[in-house]
Amino acid sequence: MIEGILIGLSTALSLTNILMVMVGCFAGTIIGMLPGLGPMTAIALMIPITYGFDPSTGLILMAGVYYGAVFGGSTSSILLNAPGIPGTVATAFDGYPMAQQGKAGKALAIAAYSSFAGGTISAIFLLVAAPSLSKVSLAFRSPDYFALMILGLTAISAFSSKGQFLKAMMMVVLGLMLATVGQDSLSDITRFTFNNMNLTDGISFVLIVMATFAMSEALTIIFRGKDPNRAAKQISLTELGSIKVNKEETIKMAKTIPRSSILGFLIGVLPGAGATIASFLAYGMERNYVNEEEKQKFGKGSVHGLSAPETANNAACSGSFVPLLTLGIPGSGTTAVMLGALLGFGIQPGPRLYQTNPEIFWSVIMSMYIGMVVLLILNLPLIPYIARILAVPRNYLIPLILFFSVTGIYLMSFNNFDIFLMIGIAVVATFLRLYDFPMPPLILAFVLGGLMEETLRRSLLISDGSPNFLWDRPITLIILLITITIVGWQIFSTFRKKS
Amino acid sequence: MRISPTKFISLIFLVLSVFYLYTAYNIQVFAFDENAPFNARTFPIYLGWAGIILSSLKIILPEKVTTEVNHKHLDYKSIIYLIIISLIYAAVILKIGYFISTSLFLFASYYFLGERRWGLMFILSFPFVAAFMYLLHGLLNIYLRDPFLKYIGVMG
Numbered sequence: 001m002i003e004g005i006l007i008g009l010s011t012a013l014s015l016t017n018i019l020m021v022m023v024g025c026f027a028g029t030i031i032g033m034l035p036g037l038g039p040m041t042a043i044a045l046m047i048p049i050t051y052g053f054d055p056s057t058g059l060i061l062m063a064g065v066y067y068g069a070v071f072g073g074s075t076s077s078i079l080l081n082a083p084g085i086p087g088t089v090a091t092a093f094d095g096y097p098m099a100q101q102g103k104a105g106k107a108l109a110i111a112a113y114s115s116f117a118g119g120t121i122s123a124i125f126l127l128v129a130a131p132s133l134s135k136v137s138l139a140f141r142s143p144d145y146f147a148l149m150i151l152g153l154t155a156i157s158a159f160s161s162k163g164q165f166l167k168a169m170m171m172v173v174l175g176l177m178l179a180t181v182g183q184d185s186l187s188d189i190t191r192f193t194f195n196n197m198n199l200t201d202g203i204s205f206v207l208i209v210m211a212t213f214a215m216s217e218a219l220t221i222i223f224r225g226k227d228p229n230r231a232a233k234q235i236s237l238t239e240l241g242s243i244k245v246n247k248e249e250t251i252k253m254a255k256t257i258p259r260s261s262i263l264g265f266l267i268g269v270l271p272g273a274g275a276t277i278a279s280f281l282a283y284g285m286e287r288n289y290v291n292e293e294e295k296q297k298f299g300k301g302s303v304h305g306l307s308a309p310e311t312a313n314n315a316a317c318s319g320s321f322v323p324l325l326t327l328g329i330p331g332s333g334t335t336a337v338m339l340g341a342l343l344g345f346g347i348q349p350g351p352r353l354y355q356t357n358p359e360i361f362w363s364v365i366m367s368m369y370i371g372m373v374v375l376l377i378l379n380l381p382l383i384p385y386i387a388r389i390l391a392v393p394r395n396y397l398i399p400l401i402l403f404f405s406v407t408g409i410y411l412m413s414f415n416n417f418d419i420f421l422m423i424g425i426a427v428v429a430t431f432l433r434l435y436d437f438p439m440p441p442l443i444l445a446f447v448l449g450g451l452m453e454e455t456l457r458r459s460l461l462i463s464d465g466s467p468n469f470l471w472d473r474p475i476t477l478i479i480l481l482i483t484i485t486i487v488g489w490q491i492f493s494t495f496r497k498k499s
Numbered sequence: 500m501r502i503s504p505t506k507f508i509s510l511i512f513l514v515l516s517v518f519y520l521y522t523a524y525n526i527q528v529f530a531f532d533e534n535a536p537f538n539a540r541t542f543p544i545y546l547g548w549a550g551i552i553l554s555s556l557k558i559i560l561p562e563k564v565t566t567e568v569n570h571k572h573l574d575y576k577s578i579i580y581l582i583i584i585s586l587i588y589a590a591v592i593l594k595i596g597y598f599i600s601t602s603l604f605l606f607a608s609y610y611f612l613g614e615r616r617w618g619l620m621f622i623l624s625f626p627f628v629a630a631f632m633y634l635l636h637g638l639l640n641i642y643l644r645d646p647f648l649k650y651i652g653v654m655g
Contacts, residue, residue: 052639164564166557167505170512173550177519180546184539191526191539192519222581222612225574396623399608402585403601403628410592411635414644419589427582434573435505436566453542465536494563 004131004354008362012370017060020053021367024064025374030389031065032072034397039069039334040440041217044209045401047341048408055345056360060367062338063321067119067371070275070313072386074111078306079104079387087275087313090283094298094305101301105241106249108383110303111310113245114257116376118311121261122268122318123368129269130354130365133326137351140327142458143469147479149452152329154483155270157441158490159277165490168441171432175442178203179449186457198417205340207418208446210405211425212439218401219430221394243380252303256286257311264312268319270331275313275320282312318368324349325361329448333440336447343447505566506558513554520547580611596647602628 011017024046031042042065050058073088078095091111098107140148157168181192182202193199245253260282267278286308287298298305323331328350330336342349347357354361405426409418429439463469471477502510523543532538588604605624614620635641 048635048641049639052635052641166553166560170509170550170553170557173516173546173553174512176546177543177550180543187529187532187539189526189528189539191543192522219578219581223573223575223578225572393614395609395612395614396619398581398612399605400623402581402608403605406585406588406592406604407597407601407631410597411641411643414593416589416593419592420586423582423585423589430578432508434566434568435508436564437508456542457537460537460541461535463536 004358004362005127005366007359008364008366011056011359011363012060012366016053017057017363017367018370020057020061021064021370022374022378024061024066025068025071025371025378028065028068028070029072029075029375029386030068032069033075033386033389034072034392037217037401038073039066040209040337040443041213041401042066042069043334043337043341044206044214045404045408047206047209047337047344048404048411050341051411055342055347055357056363058341058345059338059360059364062341063364063367064371064374066317066334066338067115067314067368067375070317071112071115071375074115074310074313075108075383075387078107078111087279087316088309089276090279090309091306091313093283093309094300094302097299098301098306103241103301105243105383106245107301107306109243109245109380110249110253110306112376112380112383114253114260114307114310115314116372117253117257118261118264118314119318119372119375120369121258122265122315123365123372125262125265126318126321126368127365129322130325130361133322134351134354137327140351140475141473142455142462143473143476144479145327145329146452146455146459147470147476147483148327148329149448149455151479151483151486152323152331153441153445153448154486156332156444157438158486164436164438165494167437171437171439171442172445175445176449176452178208178442179446180453185450185454196417198415198421203421204409204412204418205344205447206412207409207422208425209337209340209443210408211422212429212442214401214408215405215422215426216429216433216439218398218405219426220433222398223430223434243383249303253307256304256307259289260286260308260311261315264315265319267312268316268331269322275316275332278312278316278319279309282308321364321368325353325364326351328353328451330444333443336440336444340447503562503565504568505562509554509557513551513558516547516550516554519550520544523547577612581608584608584611593646596645597643598628598632598645598648 012021027046028039028042031037031045032039043062046062046065050061053061070087074091074095077088077092078099081092081096095107095111098104153172154169157165157172177192179202181199183190183200190200263282263285264275264278267281268275283305286304287295290298290304294302294304317334320330320332320335323329324335324339328339328348330339339349347353347360405422406419409422412418433439459469460466463472469476470480520543523540523546526540526543528538528540584604584607588600592600602625605628606620609620609623632643632645636643
């Protein structure tokens with residue numbers, strides 16, 4: 001492990017990679033700050049830039065963007081009560097009241113310190129957990145992987161759908177359907193191409209991400225007629241106040257951070273859960289932990305109430321890398337985008353990544369520490385200036401997002417069919433979003449589609465076409481039972497709410 | 500009888516799933532693969548059935564949470580303009596090249612979204628795209644196809 005850490009450090013500490021972490025954190029903070037644009041959009045917009053880099057550098061850039069976007073999301077939560085991403089909704093509960101009391105600078109500093117601590121502590125957990133889990137996951141066989149992917153898709157549908165499980169499952173099926181377009185990987189038989197040569201290689205992952213996130217989010221902002229920056233014009237001109245945190249507040253944070261980090265990391269590891277659930281659970285847990293006097297302050301600018309979700313959402317980000325790096329199965333929409341980008345580099349994450357590409361495995365983990373430091377020392381003093389980005393009018397913001405989306409696709413194929421297809425999918429996705437059909441399950445399903453068909457093929461061939469493979473191995477059976485429990489819980493909660 | 504938009508979308512998804520399933524059953528597989536436990540049809544057939552079952556359930560079951568969208572607050576005009584500009588952009592990008600088409604696309608988008616500061620609109624289109632192209636092509640060494648700039652000798 002020491003050797004791996006040293007490999008990771010030497011890669012992550014190269015001048016290019018440090019620069020990429022800084023660029024990633026900075027760009028992520030700016031994009032994540034804009035309400036409506038989350039880490040998935042931020043990472044998707046960065047994909048064209050990563051074409052010119054080696055895989056380690058590309059992944060380090062995207063990891064930096066991820067952290068930056070989560071941190072940026074908290075800034076708009078605190079200043080505007082308009083969370084940039086769902087993972088920072090809970091931050092607004094106490095961050096915004098604090099800002100209204102004239103302590104916006106302090107709230108941003110508490111958020112930055114908590115994010116730093118949460119991210120750093122959970123990166124240590126990742127350092128310990130990932131290699132161990134990599135070794136365990138070598139015992140996984142095709143049926144286990146297939147069951148695990150079913151679990152991941154069910155979990156993301158259950159957790160990301162705001163109680164609309166069926167809608168999310170429909171998006172999963174749509175994502176898998178889109179993944180089947182093109183040549184079958186084994187027999188080379190073309191499917192669902194309708195004799196269109198442009199579809200023979202299938203639909204590009206970047207196209208789907210750009211269409212369903214970057215472009216569709218831009219269109220949604222216009223469609224809903226909402227100006228994400230309207231309120232920002234007032235806020236960014238007001239005084240943010242001091243960013244100094246006093247001793248009493250530091251003690252409060254020191255109590256909150258360890259427990260929220262552990263919770264956030266564990267929730268992040270779970271497929272489909274991620275930063276949003278982690279931040280809400282941490283907020284709830286913190287409220288139960290504190291004394292009665294502190295409890296009364298929740299919702300009115302409590303330090304505990306602000307620190308807990310901020311710690312947990314960053315810890316969950318590190319946690320979500322565990323299934324990606326060790327199993328090759330992303331646990332969230334954001335890590336699914338990263339998986340797609342890695343596949344684009346010709347790298348298959350999974351248990352063997354640890355052995356075949358140790359420099360990627362370790363450099364990503366090491367770059368997380370660097371990313372955390374960059375976030376703290378670069379972003380915190382710059383917050384009053386970065387916050388002014390929120391005042392960029394949508395008239396400029398939206399065309400630039402569309403421009404980056406189209407450029408990403410154009411660079412990939414130099415083919416206008418792909419651009420037409422992207423516009424078509426983006427329009428459909430915009431309408432689906434309007435009626436709360438979630439997009440992360442679609443992305444995760446699209447990314448996992450090929451691998452899922454492959455593992456199902458192997459499992460069925462081994463069992464001679466019998467479905468016994470689903471319960472023959474204890475690991476498969478356990479994963480399947482967890483999946484059934486999640487589905488059962490969704491059905492139960494539906495009937496409970498009705499009654 | 501009024502059908503809710505969510506159920507209408509589910510109905511479209513049901514039709515799509517039926518069509519997908521029909522197409523899946525018609526995928527031509529090799530003769531020796533016809534009766535194999537798994538062939539190119541198997542996974543799509545499962546997906547087709549899954550789509551039919553899920554969309555049917557969504558249509559049949561009463562809605563627990565209804566999604567209300569106020570159409571009066573939706574900006575149809577701007578979005579239609581943007582989509583048309585994007586389609587024109589996609590249609591001409593290969594013919595007139597990346598630089599000009601992208602710069603014009605940005606300029607037109609700013610205009611249709613209500614911007615009238617001409618100087619800023621210009622800076623954020625032509626020079627901005629040139630700088631971006633320099634970043635990609637000149638610094639990051641990412642190939643960017645532009646027949647027009649190649650023709651006038653700006654790009655190699």
